Amino acid sequence: MRRRAAQSAVTVQVFYLERWKQKMIVELGKDGFEEYTKNIFLQGELFHSALESVFLCEEIATKEKSKDGVISGYLSSVEHVLEDISEVKALESGVYHETLQYLGLVDCVAKYRGQLCVIDWKTSEKxxxxxxxxxxxxxxxxAYVGAINHDANYDFQVCCGLIVVAYKNGSPAHPHFMDPDLCLQYWNKWLLRLEEYMDRN
Known part of the structure; x- marks a missing residue:
């Protein structure tokens, strides 16, 4: 039952990917967009994999570290942020809000400067x-905070968020902390967006 419901649920990313995709196709053309996304997703995958290794206290493979320097800049970029992260509770973990019927994949749940957060790692050249x-x-x-707090698979509640923007050139990442009030503001916006999406489909 839960699996069937999950398969029919809306993924959080659907809302954002389609809008971004159309904008980029206009800028780069279809072929240019396909090449761009292939490179971006490869970098993102390697970066997330390397971060997972860091949190699991594993040594990042030398091959991965030096592969054309693809992610070395991103890892250098987030070093100062990693110092403030502790008590990792979840990595690359699926979340499902049964009542509102949406699901997603959370990058990380951990404490940032003592506050339990949903942490989203982003890469950027700008x-x-x-x-x-x-x-x-x-x-x-x-949306992820709301899903975790309504998912019986998690025995904790989260009320804060953190978006970490890492840079390819290694310049210090920008961590954007979302306190409970800010998370609530965006949660209410998310509910409106979800309602609009449901009305259209």
Whole structure:
């Protein structure tokens, strides 16, 4: 029953990917967009894999570290943020909000400066020093917070979020902390967005 419901549920990413995709196709053309996304997803995959190794206290494979320097800059970028992260509770973990029928994959749940957060790792070639520069990412984090708090698979509650924007050139990442009030604001926006999506489909 739960599996069938999950298969029919809306994924959080659906809202954001389609809008971004159309914008990029206009800018790069279809072929250019396909090449761009292939490289971006490869970098993102390697970066997330390397972070998972760090949190699991494993040594990052030398091959992975030096592979054309693809992720070395990103890892250098987040070093100062990693110092403030402790007590990892979940990594690359599926979440499902049964009542609202949506699901997603959370990058990380851990404490940031003592506050339990849903942590979303982002890579960027452009500086994103302010939360508003992260577009819909805060909505995504709020959606994950809501899903975790309504998913019986998790025996804890989360009320904060953290979006970490890492840079390819190794410059210090921008961590954007979302306190409970801010998460609640974005949660309410997410509910409106979800309602609009459901009305259209």
């Amino acid at each position: 500086p994103k020093p302010f939360l508003k520069n992260t577009y819909d990412n805060p909505l995504q984090v709020a």
